[in-house]
Amino acid sequence: xxxxxxxxxxxxxxxxxxxxxxxxxxxxxxxxxxxxxxxxxxxxxxxxxxxxxxxxxxxxxxxxxxxxxxxxxxxxxxxxxxxxxxxxxxxxxxxxxxxxxxxxxxxxxxxxxxxxxxxxxxxxxxxxxxxxxxxxxxxxxxxxxxxxxxxxxxxxxxxxxxxxxxxxxxxxxxxxxxxxxxxxxxxxxxxxxxxxxxxxxxxxxxxxxxxxxxxxxxxxxxxxxxxxxxxxxxxxxxxxxxxxxxxxxxxxxxxxxxxxxxxxxxxxxxxxxxxxxxxxxxxxxxxxxxxxxxxxxxxxxxxxxxxxxxxxxxxxxxxxxxxxxxxxxxxxxxx
Ligand code: NDP
Numbered sequence: 444x445x446x447x448x449x450x451x452x453x454x455x456x457x458x459x460x461x462x463x464x465x466x467x468x469x470x471x472x473x474x475x476x477x478x479x480x481x482x483x484x485x486x487x488x489x490x491x492x493x494x495x496x497x498x499x500x501x502x503x504x505x506x507x508x509x510x511x512x513x514x515x516x517x518x519x520x521x522x523x524x525x526x527x528x529x530x531x532x533x534x535x536x537x538x539x540x541x542x543x544x545x546x547x548x549x550x551x552x553x554x555x556x557x558x559x560x561x562x563x564x565x566x567x568x569x570x571x572x573x574x575x576x577x578x579x580x581x582x583x584x585x586x587x588x589x590x591x592x593x594x595x596x597x598x599x600x601x602x603x604x605x606x607x608x609x610x611x612x613x614x615x616x617x618x619x620x621x622x623x624x625x626x627x628x629x630x631x632x633x634x635x636x637x638x639x640x641x642x643x644x645x646x647x648x649x650x651x652x653x654x655x656x657x658x659x660x661x662x663x664x665x666x667x668x669x670x671x672x673x674x675x676x677x678x679x680x681x682x683x684x685x686x687x688x689x690x691x692x693x694x695x696x697x698x699x700x701x702x703x704x705x706x707x708x709x710x711x712x713x714x715x716x717x718x719x720x721x722x723x724x725x726x727x728x729x730x731x732x733x734x735x736x737x738x739x740x741x742x743x744x745x746x747x748x749x750x751x752x753x754x755x756x757x758x759x760x761x762x763x764x765x766x767x768x769x770x771x772x773x774x775x776x777x778x
Pocket of ligand 1 (some may be wrong): 487488489568569572592593594595596597598599616617618619622638661662664666682683684685686687688718719720721763764765766767768770771772
């Protein structure tokens with residue numbers, strides 16, 4: 444078993460030396476367990492949080508422990524009813540080539556239904572984040588304007604496509620002209636804005652002539668600064684992620700803008716609500732039914748950014764936090 448462990452906690456941007464590759468023996472599965480050969484590892488922004496010791500909604504990875512992560516793989520040996528060698532399963536296997544897993548925590552996949560790695564993207568955790576956050580908190584109504592950032596990624600790209608399917612105007616914010624063209628030409632967004640454009644705020648205002656009714660918050664930072672003045676009365680803001688801040692080591696210099704923010708929330712009666720995807724676990728089946736059907740019918744599209752080889756996962760995660768990925772970030776661990 445080859446695996447990648449957390450060697451040290453990063454200060455700011457993670458660096459290759461924060462990770463270490465190791466080999467370890469592979470055991471036989473105990474009662475209720477299966478041995479899995481990992482084929483796909485999912486890379487996700489939350490992994491930056493797990494590398495840090497700061498308080499969060501889940502405990503950090505310990506120094507010397509295998510980096511956490513979701514994956515898809517093939518059962519090699521089973522000591523659990525209902526799973527047999529050759530079955531393809533999704534689970535939280537971590538950054539390693541082989542994993543011992545409790546069968547209870549696994550989801551068996553049907554390769555005939557959809558490519559199995561979609562269980563890590565549009566039909567998995569990121570897709571469910573988009574679908575549940577937008578519906579439960581964003582509550583988009585036909586004719587409204589929905590804005591989302593990190594819009595070319597697995598969460599944002601689905602948020603914008605659902606907004607269109609619900610009859611809304613969808614505006615995506617992404618880094619670079621190529622991602623912007625993809626949003627408009629391939630995914631059917633109404634407009635795209637580049638967050639590195641020096642006039643991002645002006646371009647966003649032009650793209651939202653009737654203001655913003657739903658802002659699906661994935662990034663924070665300068666994008667949030669551009670969005671806040673455009674939010675309409677009673678706008679809803681699902682607070683999903685703040686990737687612009689994940690590598691931050693201290694608060695940005697003043698002035699303190701909290702009073703201005705609180706006043707905007709009061710005067711414009713804004714709803715800002717944070718959520719973690721598993722808050723809506725009861726809706727998992729409904730999510731998979733609806734998005735699964737859309738995917739089969741070609742009404743939603745998705746895109747993958749595949750890195751070959753487990754040893755390249757650290758660089759790929761470092762890149763993901765800077766927008767180097769274009770689509771759902773995956774590592775092909777084995778074929
Ligand atoms: P992405 O694949 O979209 O990757 C993150 C993207 O963020 C990068 O590709 C980059 O795209 C963009 N980005 C990075 N830095 C900045 C910045 N300073 N300003 C603007 N954009 C930036 O990730 P996901 O779709 O997997 O996740 C999107 C968000 O959803 C993340 O914040 C993540 O933490 C959150 N999330 C939350 C969950 C929850 O339960 N609350 C569950 C899953 C995800 P670009 O090229 O456009 O800059």
